[in-house]
Amino acid sequence: MKFFIDTANLDQIKEAQDLGILDGVTTNPSLMAKEGITGKENIKRHYQDICKIVDGDVSAEVIATDMAGMIREGEELASLHDQIVIKLPMIKDGIKACTYFSKKGVKTNVTLVFSPGQAILAAKAGATYVSPFIGRLDDVSTDGLNLINEIRMIYDNYNFSTQILAASVRHTMHIIDCAKLGADVMTGPLHSILGLLKHPLTDIGLEKFLADYKKGN
Ligand code: G3P
Numbered sequence: 001m002k003f004f005i006d007t008a009n010l011d012q013i014k015e016a017q018d019l020g021i022l023d024g025v026t027t028n029p030s031l032m033a034k035e036g037i038t039g040k041e042n043i044k045r046h047y048q049d050i051c052k053i054v055d056g057d058v059s060a061e062v063i064a065t066d067m068a069g070m071i072r073e074g075e076e077l078a079s080l081h082d083q084i085v086i087k088l089p090m091i092k093d094g095i096k097a098c099t100y101f102s103k104k105g106v107k108t109n110v111t112l113v114f115s116p117g118q119a120i121l122a123a124k125a126g127a128t129y130v131s132p133f134i135g136r137l138d139d140v141s142t143d144g145l146n147l148i149n150e151i152r153m154i155y156d157n158y159n160f161s162t163q164i165l166a167a168s169v170r171h172t173m174h175i176i177d178c179a180k181l182g183a184d185v186m187t188g189p190l191h192s193i194l195g196l197l198k199h200p201l202t203d204i205g206l207e208k209f210l211a212d213y214k215k216g217n
Contacts, residue, residue, distance in 0.1 A: 001179050002056075004187035006167065008035045008046060012190040013053050019193075024056035026131075026167065026187040028087070028111070029063065044080055051081040059109045059129075061087035062097075070097035078106050085109050085128060090118045095125045102126025109165065119151040123160035129185065133168035134178075144168070148181045172196050 002023035005016045008031040016022045027050070032038070037046045047060050058081070062073040070093060074086040078101075085107040088094040094110065101108045102125060109129040110122035114137060122130040132151060134144025151164050166178040169188030172195035178186045 001183060002163075002185040003193060004057075004059075004165070004185055005193065006031070006169070006187040006189055008032045008037060008050070009190075010049060010053065013050060016190055016193060017053050021193075022054055022056070023185070024058060024083075024085075024187075025050050025054055026059040026087075026109070026165070028061050044077070047077065047080055047084060051083045054083070056083065057085045057107065057129075058083045059085045059087040059111075061111065062089075065089065065091065065093060067093040067096045067100075070094065071100055074101060074106070087111050087131075090114075090122065095121050098122065098125035098127050111167070114147070116147065116150045116154055119147075119162075119164075120154060123155060123158075123162040127162045129163050129165040131165045131167040131187075134166055134174060135168035135170040137168075138170075145174070145177050145181060148178055148183050152182045 003021055004024040004026050005013055005022060006026045008027045013025055032043055037043055050058050060077040062070045064070045064073050070088060078084050078086055086101055087109045088097050090110050090112045098108050098110055107128040109131055110127040111131040113119055113130055113132045119130050132147045137144035137147060148166055163184035165185040165187060166183040167187050169175060169186050169192055171192050175186050175192060
């Protein structure tokens, strides 16, 4: 399973990159705003800064909601760096733009996916990634992980090559459950990734190993 970090915070991206396990970054307009990155030019510069830190795919989201605008913006974003993946919303024009970019060999990520039907459309449009938002489904008392399971089953039935990018991951158990269900990628905040490190028996065991070493030296 690929690990993406879901943030526009450069320090957090560096920290995850330094672990050596980072495969890419996802961002969205809300995450950019959270870091105080506003204005088209600043946002474009920030994407380039992110691409300098990581080796893998960096999702950059369009703001336009019409096909022509999405294509214009998407092409501008794609020209920034070859690691950029165009993130398109799961709406009619988003699917049309996805088909357009797929035919041109430009990588895409169809975002704001909340149902298996939407995931089928994204795959038919040739999306590189589909982003089901599991945490936001959990927020409204609907099992987000079940959506991952359903999409996995459907994509496997037809050998769709679109990668399932579990998004809106909130904690370590989401990551583990997504791995069990066969999500291709997960994107989550730094704390959800670092949480995987923790086990009290590891800390107790290490403390004892070090204490025993000291006894003999
Ligand atoms: O990857 C999608 C993500 O940014 C949304 O996460 O926690 O706002 O639902 P959240």
